[in-house]
Amino acid sequence: MSTDQVAEPSTSTASTSKPSVVKTSTSKGTLNTLVSPTTHLQWKINEKCLCYHGPLIYEAKILKIRNFTPEDTENGEIGPNFLVHYKGWKQTWDEWVTEHRILKFDEAGIAKQKALSQSALVAQNAGAAGKMKDSSGKTISNVAGPSISAGGSTRSGIRKESTRGTKRAREDDDGHHARRAEMKLNVPEILKVFLVDDWEAVTKNHQLVTLPRSPTVRQILGQFEDYVKTTTTTHSLPSPALLTHTICAGLQIYFDRSCGMSLLYRFERHQYADVRKKYITGPQVKIEESSDIEMSSIYGGEHLLRMLVSLPQMIANSQMDGESISLVKEYVNELLRYLESNKDSIFQREYDTPSESYGNTVRS
Template structure:
């Protein structure tokens, strides 16, 4: 029996539900005769997880070790994204349960206060004052009770609203994980202002739909001469809907993006960059050494760095004119919860979901054009400001 992996080989290794990059330090065939083997047999590897302390080094069976290749890296990123989404779902469930509990407590507390206010004595000045206070409490309790009932009613109405599920294509799931790692693990930033920006991306999609409509009209004209009929797929329906519907969807996406970016679409490390941009300062350096940038001219040839201030004033712009596809894709992860708070009916939700699915397919097709191939390395000066 031989081992599949060799000492000093870079691998991927399961640790719990996730996969991590690791290095094989030792490779052995266990027979189960050595007490230290715990009765286990077969190939085992002593691995060190990249970036972890040596105290986490451990022996693992071959079933937990994977080849370091593109297929397994994609599997690793998919598991990370699934874990992130599961965490978000649990947090949403926790918040919903807390809201329901608060509403129920408010309702019960209001009824109790209202009942006790009727029993307050009023046969002396002191008791009268107490009675007056109790009366006010009773009125407040009744109001609280009504608010509690309203809150419960609002929650029931919210739960009755049609749910929208957005399926993120696998290629974009990988993009999301890469984006998350670049910012949160490697302290890198999307170069801003981004080209194409969100407005540009939405216009590109609109132009794409118009082009597809022209192709469909040409095909239908030919099919009508041949006696053929078109299909009734979701994509076909999109191409026959009024252009005003498409424009409304795109306008809504732009509006949601502009409103959501500052509060919901940024990682903590990006907030300094956002604050600089929102104040009208250019946050990106072009690779030239402008003094205090924290890197040499030679380094500037190979990478860009972000500094706390760029020294170049820009006119105030909306986030959709500054940020690009990276942050727009993050919006799609949050869209179901955002849309859940709207008053869209079931038919509108179906139409919207078809448009969003088609838009995501467009992003996959145009991925090389839409997403940054390289992120910027944050300078020491940026790190200092971001830690304040």
């Protein structure tokens, strides 16, 4: 968490429909501070909330609310900011955050917190990364952040990461350095939100991704390959002309082999069976037409993202050497940035609601 602490503005306890504005002179200019305890939309000072920090969501409390102007440089984002304290952590972890990182402390917010918790790696004990299962029994993992228990606890066995370093809990993994290098990914914040929304749409709202998707996984990887080869000035990937095609082809193979086994939620399995029957195994499918069809030609960005965050666990169980792991990590991190930049054209915003008969079949 950020250690930057902003000078405390004077506050007022008056409650009005329109917040009072106090101008405080500092060495950096005039600051406008929102001071009413009922300021800005739905948030109140001393309100319990949930707050994103890195890849996970933590229980927190809003201590102060302030409007940052262009003259402020402490936070980096202009507009309403909220000083939050994370429950169970020292005050040194208090930080100013923008509104998009705060969730209401209600059932919906807690559901998102649990979804992220379930997709985090189990605390690295006994020299091996563990696995967790969601409510459908599907094994999932998320390499984006610290380990956390299924209940969303932020206590021992967890570490929080920030720009000023790593805060370790009392328990440490003595065997960590004895293991070979791990593949740690930097998943952009917006993609973490997509993962949670994707989980919620399928497992809670009983909706489905439209299939076939456009663009497909194969098309996305092909577009990424072209991007890497033609825009070398925007990245520092090693030997893009030689390695990009090989790595993208390998990612496609990983996707095709893992899609049916580990990338689907329970509610999607019947859809997967229907897809295979329609395009690959059904009695009406001609062999010459199905020979080149793989799941990467049918599924899209939503399932590719699921595969990418699970990739470190897959590679941990492989015989890949450390140098190769390092190369794949660089390319996958660049792919994640590419997905973030092209999110509007890659990811589906509205999922399909299946027929009642589909739901009955899944539940039977």
